[in-house]
Amino acid sequence: MKTALTIAGSDSSGGAGIQGDLKTFAAHGVYGMSVITAITAQNTVRVSHIQGLDPLTIEKQIDAIFSDIQVGSVKIGMLYNKRIVHAVLNTLKKYTMPPIVLDPVMVSTTGRILLKGDAITMMVEELFPICHMITPNILEAELITKMPIKNIDDMKKACIRLHKQGPKNVLVKGGHLKDTATDIYYNGYDFISYEHERIPNTNTHGTGCALSSAIAANWSIGYPSHVAIQRAKSYISKAIQGGFSIGSGDGPIKHFPKGVYNE
């Protein structure tokens, strides 16, 4: 059985975070496990409350898994504060790690801060170097590189800057570009552009989380990064096409879209 672990925040509305990641793993036929870092009260309109978990509870969850179970890949999402970044980093360092994909979640689509300012530097300087891949969206890439990103050329420049911070691979997501949904991948040598036309659907809650957890799932199945991204992109495009309206804000993607198999 292939396995994958998500280390992330809980989303009470079920579209993003831990819940979205576990659905994505299941959609790929991969056995999912979770380490919860924070609990959010959120729906399709807003994040109304966040409770970061204490570092010991996070450390114990990670220990429980790695001391017993073979983990095929790790996805890291919302980390919320410096104490949590520190706990995750130091506990993961105790074990031999499978490939890690880090989605440097900073702000929710509804505008709530999901990573406090003083935790960003620690995440970049200490967590990035142990990651096989990072998957910032344009806003996150702008905040980290301190450069404006308006087009594909800017995304490539940002990839180079981000790669210098230590991750082996960088995928800058273009879901917030105007005309196309093009993501740019960089491995230190080559760029690959993953293109898809913009799907006119506002039910996109959970896209970023699902993309990174689909990459992790595909690694667990055995695909190399460039194929894992291709397959994750195809999964996410179908999931956005199938997204549905629940609630009065932006609804979730469809986590088990038609035409996507379980391995």
Ligand SMILES: Nc1ncnc2c1ncn2[C@@H]1O[C@H](COP(=O)(O)OP(=O)(O)OP(=O)(O)O)[C@@H](O)[C@H]1O
């Ligand atoms: N309207 C869309 N049509 C097609 N693909 C999209 C659309 N919106 C996002 N994507 C794709 O979804 C993936 C996630 O990208 P995005 O930039 O939205 O991440 P994010 O901002 O981290 O997500 P979230 O909105 O969940 O925080 C990328 O592969 C992106 O290209």
Ligand SMILES: Cc1ncc(CO)c(N)n1
């Ligand atoms: C818990 C959680 N993680 C990530 C995101 C970003 O989509 C969110 N809205 N909530």
